[in-house]
Amino acid sequence: MTIVNAVLQGIFLGAFYAVLACGLSLMFGVMRIINLAHGDLAVLGAYVIFVIVEHTGASAFVAFAVALPVMIVLGYVLQAIVLERSLKAGILTPLLATFGLSIVIQNLLQLGFSPDVHSLGGSAGSVTTASWQVTSGLSVSALGLLVLVVAVIVFGGLQLFLSKTRVGWMMRATAEDADAAELVGIDSRAVYSRATAIAVGIAALGGLFLGIRSVFDPVSGPTQLIFAFEAVVIGGMGSLWGTLVGGVALGVAQTLGAQIHPQLAVMAGHLLFLAVLIVRFGGGRLLLRSMG
Amino acid sequence: MKVERWTRTSKLFTGGSGGLVILLACVPLIFEPDVVQKLTTLLILVLLAVMWNALAGYGGLLSVGQQAFIGIGAYGTVFFSGLGISPYPAMLLATLLAGAVSLPISLFALRLRAAQFAIGMWVIAEVISIIIRLDQNLGAGTGISLTQLNQYEPNFRQAYTFWLALAFTVVFLAALFLLLRSPLGASLQAIRDDEDAARSLGVRVAARKRLLFVLAGLGCGAAGVLIVANTLFIEPGSIFSVQWSAYMIFMVLVGGLGTFEGPILGAILLFAIQTTFTQGGPWYLVGLGATAALFALVLPRGVWGTVEERLGLRLMPVGYRVVEKKRDA
Numbered sequence: 282m283t284i285v286n287a288v289l290q291g292i293f294l295g296a297f298y299a300v301l302a303c304g305l306s307l308m309f310g311v312m313r314i315i316n317l318a319h320g321d322l323a324v325l326g327a328y329v330i331f332v333i334v335e336h337t338g339a340s341a342f343v344a345f346a347v348a349l350p351v352m353i354v355l356g357y358v359l360q361a362i363v364l365e366r367s368l369k370a371g372i373l374t375p376l377l378a379t380f381g382l383s384i385v386i387q388n389l390l391q392l393g394f395s396p397d398v399h400s401l402g403g404s405a406g407s408v409t410t411a412s413w414q415v416t417s418g419l420s421v422s423a424l425g426l427l428v429l430v431v432a433v434i435v436f437g438g439l440q441l442f443l444s445k446t447r448v449g450w451m452m453r454a455t456a457e458d459a460d461a462a463e464l465v466g467i468d469s470r471a472v473y474s475r476a477t478a479i480a481v482g483i484a485a486l487g488g489l490f491l492g493i494r495s496v497f498d499p500v501s502g503p504t505q506l507i508f509a510f511e512a513v514v515i516g517g518m519g520s521l522w523g524t525l526v527g528g529v530a531l532g533v534a535q536t537l538g539a540q541i542h543p544q545l546a547v548m549a550g551h552l553l554f555l556a557v558l559i560v561r562f563g564g565g566r567l568l569l570r571s572m573g
Numbered sequence: 574m575k576v577e578r579w580t581r582t583s584k585l586f587t588g589g590s591g592g593l594v595i596l597l598a599c600v601p602l603i604f605e606p607d608v609v610q611k612l613t614t615l616l617i618l619v620l621l622a623v624m625w626n627a628l629a630g631y632g633g634l635l636s637v638g639q640q641a642f643i644g645i646g647a648y649g650t651v652f653f654s655g656l657g658i659s660p661y662p663a664m665l666l667a668t669l670l671a672g673a674v675s676l677p678i679s680l681f682a683l684r685l686r687a688a689q690f691a692i693g694m695w696v697i698a699e700v701i702s703i704i705i706r707l708d709q710n711l712g713a714g715t716g717i718s719l720t721q722l723n724q725y726e727p728n729f730r731q732a733y734t735f736w737l738a739l740a741f742t743v744v745f746l747a748a749l750f751l752l753l754r755s756p757l758g759a760s761l762q763a764i765r766d767d768e769d770a771a772r773s774l775g776v777r778v779a780a781r782k783r784l785l786f787v788l789a790g791l792g793c794g795a796a797g798v799l800i801v802a803n804t805l806f807i808e809p810g811s812i813f814s815v816q817w818s819a820y821m822i823f824m825v826l827v828g829g830l831g832t833f834e835g836p837i838l839g840a841i842l843l844f845a846i847q848t849t850f851t852q853g854g855p856w857y858l859v860g861l862g863a864t865a866a867l868f869a870l871v872l873p874r875g876v877w878g879t880v881e882e883r884l885g886l887r888l889m890p891v892g893y894r895v896v897e898k899k900r901d902a
Contacts, residue, residue: 315688366870372687373635374869377822380637381866384819388855388862503815507699510692548703551696558693562684
């Protein structure tokens, strides 16, 4: 029963990773770039929510509703001043520029707040503590279920947006071939801006869940980025639903790893990620050949 | 028209750098140990910058995980010293260990492109860091001291470590210099300029990249060795920190990605900044991050790359240049 419970908790954890990874996956799908500051943007979102909660005493969920437009605007700004330039300059430039940005965000947060950890758990109401005991070894937490439901809604909503709306079609067309899309009158710059804005908005949602589930500090971002990227790769780069599956696989790997040894939780996720890379890129065959 | 490799400036400078090495070798005989320690730090930065540039500047491989090899070098030194091998030979072994580990990693890491390679290397560094944390004999998460170096009197120890740092720096710089001047080097620079075009001309891109990857593994391992020799204490949180990658990226981007001299200039700049802002602190890191991003976006060839382009100046002759032959009057 502990294994079943571990898998269940892993699915809940994985849904959280999927939300973190969603924006990363969207930006890669549309622009073919990986934003190395994605984790820091999620943490920044958590801080914005934290500030609103501190000043108004509102619930973390209400604060998120206020923070969301702020983060979306930030997404547009990010696109305009950093990403747009870097997109034209080759494949390494977006990585270098967003890595620099990541360091800037982390240290601005250090300056604005302190290195201390914060949490949004206290301001999220009873959802953080409520749970249902299914059987003796199996419990379903309200928070886990909430994150899972929200993750499915976010991925489903994004899928609907991409397949049913005009703006979504334009986004898919640009993702397929930006130049061809330009020829039929789609402004790729506007499309990229929207994609980044959506990605940063969903990152803020990831920040909300991060803050409610556990604690965060100014340097929490890189770890979130690694987990998000692992979810994207495990699920298959460029596939949106794949990212949800990848997030869940990562979460389950981590909770199962923790069953063996608490310190092996993160390790198990890393190993799954590396194994997927090896299988996908034929490194396995190469390894076998070099041994044989 | 004729093609030349050596110019007057580059002859002067290459000769001058030989003289500089001899001067540097005398530093421990003249200066106080704290100066020697500072200069050791500078040499470590030079080594790191040059090795990261070998990967990114010539191989097009942007790694955010070179701290894996820094950590292996540092922990390897502690491990081999613990076996009873005397510290300095242990340091050489640890450097070789980092190179040896880089070979199997290269088999699969080099198949990855761009972000996959960058973050894949980062995850590999994390995995190695977790393995170290699980090993009680290596101090687990709390760190470990290199006590074996205490057998030397501090002034001598500092001098030995400095000479080792100088030797490593010279060896790795010379190796890269000779590599770039060899026929292999022409293919490396071709890969840097256009990987697909180079491949279509028959350059064995994968083999060339592996060479750079292992060289960078050795070099970063050597830097890790020097870090533990210079500070005598390491812990996984800082030696495997992604901050090292941040420093490397800063030095190379500011100095000049894909140039021989640029990363050295970048290392000197970072060293000057570090000694000026001794407090360190968040503002200093905000500045580093912002500067790196700005250079990537606005001045991708860095300070040295731009100087080279504008003035046609070459201090180290790693390429060829075409000069108009003067007509006889």
